[in-house]
Amino acid sequence: MSAGAGASAFAGGAVDDVPWEQRTRAAHALGLEAHATAAKLPGALLEFVGALGVWDVPAARGCYLATMAGRVRPARGRDRALLDLEALGRGGRVLLPRVSRPGWDADALARALGDDPFAKALKLQFEAVDAPVLRFDEERRVTDADLAARHDDPARLAWLGESLRSAVAEGTGVAAVLLGPWLGLGLGRADKLAALVGLPVGEALIGAGSPAGLRFEVARDALFKAGGIEVISRRVRAVGVAGGDASGGTARFAVSLEEKDASLRADAVVLATGGVSGGGVIYTPAEHGAGADLPSGGRVPFALSLTAPVRLGDGRGALEATSSLFGPALDTVAWPTGSRQSLLEAVGVQCTGIRAAHGLFAAGDAIAARPRTVLEAAATGWHAGVEAASTG
Structure with a gap:
């Protein structure tokens, strides 16, 4: 029973088993990469993750996530809309479109991410580029969740895919596109966008208030309905x-x-x-x-x-x-x-x-x-x- 949003609804999209700072300290002390200290997850937990459908928790490795604070940090898994830098392999360019929105400064973020030790270990380059992401003037001011909801519309997602595909075509060695937390409240929008662009596209990790928490609620409610679980608000x-x-x-x-x-x-x-x-x-x-x-x-x-x-x-x-x-x-x-x-x-x-x-x-x-x-x-x-x- 619930009468309001809980901590899960405010989650940013990183899926950790232990605090990531703790994992990083342990890896540093042992002289290992952060993912080398990742424990194998119980089968029942992996079964739940699979049934939920909103998270990607690799069995044999973790992932690296770019944050809106300009850091790259390890995680055991992720909301599927977030960009997994580990999956890109070593090297390559990650493009950040310039978008006129509070909290998103593509040039400053690209510089900060490029200087991060994890990014250097992955040999990734981050580059700000000009590519239309917003279609209407008020989208400079609407909340992240409202902008994300607009990308649940297939036509709007197709328009964004065309815009990003044009930006990618102008460069060489592009490995992925990194965006803010704007890729849908429903499930699978980032994957559909990646298919339209022809390479991985995903969100950066933010703190409380990310659409990732709303996507979790969508997946949770669907799981409850499928299991015949009654919810009393x-x-x-x-x-x-x-x-x-x-x-x-x-x-x-x-x-x-x-x-x-x-x-x-x-x-x-x-x-x-x-x-x-x-x-x-x-x-x-x-x-x-x-x-x-x-x-x-x-x-x-x-x-x-x-x-x-x-x-x-x-x-x-x-x-x-x-x-x-x-x-x-x-x-x-x-x-x-x-x-x-x-x-x-x-x-x-x-x-x-x-x-x-x-x-x-x-x-x-x-x-x-x-x-x-x-x-x-x-x-x-x-x-x-x-x-x-x-x-x-």
Whole structure:
């Protein structure tokens, strides 16, 4: 059940199993390429990726993605609309059309990407070129998602393909074309465009708000429909034990919805609410309830966004009330240090694996101290779903 967009809807399109910075540090320490440290993925996870259809996760290698920040970074996989630099082989020119849009400076981006160590290792050259991408004046200002949606129109995609094909024909040694996050909200638009141009065309990776998150939602909803899964768009207020023996037989839960007196009964519940960034965990130090006076007492500075019979932790144990009414010293613990997660990333539901209690499971960023990556969320979600379905 959901009443709004979660962290998955804001994903940029990189599909990681572990944080990419961690993989890069490990590879550097071992004197290996970043992809040499990639672990083999479980068969069940690969089955889910295949069924979803929106991601490309190569079995034997990872990929390299160009970012809008001017860096090239490794990833275990990608949204299929993103350009995989690793697949281009060594050498070749990557063209970046000049497009009059905020956040897209083809000349500056080409220079930055060309100086990146990963790009140099791949022997790729990035070059800004003149090629029409926008057809109407207002497209300079519409959101990335709105511009992406226009390329779901086959006629519009054909027009863009002709424009890019002309730009490619004017040069030699062109390996690919790199664009902003504008290649459709539906699936397969980048592949269709590549077929029209005659060589790979793909998007650069951006942060929150990429159309990649919307493409994921399209693929997810299609998978739900194919599997006969009912989706109820309601906000959950509380999960409580309604009956049954929590130490033995099936735990029966009462799930309270936002409407007064609205509730459901469930044999099992999976908490896939996300963490602090996704809104599933709320930062709520004692000062937030102080009003015009001092708070009545100390309290744990984080809380689940709904009521449930679980405890929050940070990987080192259950969270305790802080002595300061302002909560923890965020200036020292809110940022990652080396391999240590930041407190804001680590906070989540205390679990044994995916199990928070009998019949109650957690997945993804809702679990304390697990990697905050797409494949970790998919893997724990898969296992939690299987366990919940078999609870009886």
